Amino acid sequence: MDFTNEDFFKGIILFGLNNATYKMGLAQTLLKASRSKQNVIYWGDLAESYFDSYLTRLETNPMPQQGNPNRLTKMERIVKEFQLGVTNRNEAIKKVADTAFEDVVPRFQTIGTDKRIVADYFYEIDTNNKLVLKDTLLNFEEDQLDTLDSEIMARWGLLEGAFSINQSDFKLANDIREIYLKDGYDRKALTNNIPFLSGYQGNTCFYCGEPMGSDIHVDHVLPRQVVSHDEIWNLVLAHKDCNLLKSDRLVGKHFIEKLIKRNENIMGSNHPWKAQISNDLGTTPRRRAMSLQRHYDNVKTVLGQYYWGGTESYNPATDPFFRRLITVLNNK
Ligand SMILES: [Zn+2]
Structure with a gap:
């Protein structure tokens, strides 16, 4: 030929x-x-x-x-x-x-x-x-x-x-991505945050509520590929498996509610991160909750159907995180 x-x-x-x-x-x-x-x-x-x-x-x-x-x-x-x-x-x-x-x-x-x-x-x-x-x-x-x-x-x-x-709405999703990219930065090393985060989350996985062993991963609740930052208010600890399972998908609203409470635990402390979170999300619990909700809505617009509701067995009602003393005290 x-x-x-x-x-x-x-x-x-x-x-x-x-x-x-x-x-x-x-x-x-x-x-x-x-x-x-x-x-x-x-x-x-x-x-x-x-x-x-x-x-x-x-x-x-x-x-x-x-x-x-x-x-x-x-x-x-x-x-x-x-x-x-x-x-x-x-x-x-x-x-x-x-x-x-x-x-x-x-x-x-x-x-x-x-x-x-x-x-x-x-x-x-x-x-x-x-x-x-x-x-x-x-x-x-x-x-x-x-x-x-x-x-x-x-x-x-x-x-x-x-x-x-x-x-579904590429133009709008594109505009939202641009907002985050504009203030974004290259990925930082995250493992040094583990001891700090563990203190405010408890030694259980953010996504399944089960105790953690040595396979601890730092996860961006709102996917990094959309938000383009490693701010502490969006970081949680999870099992390696749970982290992989979630991947870069949009999480269910119950995890956002949990994240809001976790952040209030940090706000109840005197850690230097407190000022950073207050700066990023707002000076009162209500403002912080609203900011986080707004970020969640933005990410929802970008990711839409690309959703992960959590592991089958996870039930917020039995998650020990919500029964921890600091969670109860900081979220009255
Ligand atoms: Zn887990």
Whole structure:
């Protein structure tokens, strides 16, 4: 059989299961390099070009870049952080170079599920250093490049359309995510909070109420991937299993009520975190409860159906947390 380089490139773009749009971004980046007859792209330049493809794509009327409505792709997050001024251009491009290529660069040269037919066909990879582009890519004529470019744009739009079917209110969810990303920061180490949190929660798991052993995990009640922070008012201790089971889903309202009470336990102390919580949520118990409820409603808008009500056996009525002296005293 006689296939042209154009056939193969189209094959890469058009066939296969696309769980996200990464391949479209890389295809566009490769065609840009082909137009300028570059036979080597260094990692930093690849990152810059790829970043610019997404920046342009997401600039006006952004659409979801993957099928799971509860998450943002790495590129959506990086572009958003840049647009909000959380990172500058160089930082954003460095994040792309460090985190965005590990899947798409090695997987790109696949048609459907066939990994052999176009393996190393358009480029060879020198990971974290450069791509060496081959004549198969560099020899495209101007009009072929135009055709391929428009194929990419069409396919990219189709994927976004398909992904947005799962999203009930993408625009609103997007706006809420931006509010949190704007004040967000990179993940901190959380294990040093365990002794402190344990004192106010009791030595039982936040989600199942059973005693804890040595497998203690620090969990973000409102998922970190939405709130983008590690503030103490949102952190609890849980079994590793319970933590994994909950994952990054929206929890039931009874857990928010429990979190409000747990935070009041901290407020009843003289720990320095007290001032931080008061700063973040409000100066009175009522204001703090309302702020937390507002954050919960925001996260609900973003996560919607992606819900976890708790382990089967959990019953707030028998949870020892509510019978602890400090809980009773601080939540009168
Ligand atoms: Zn548990």
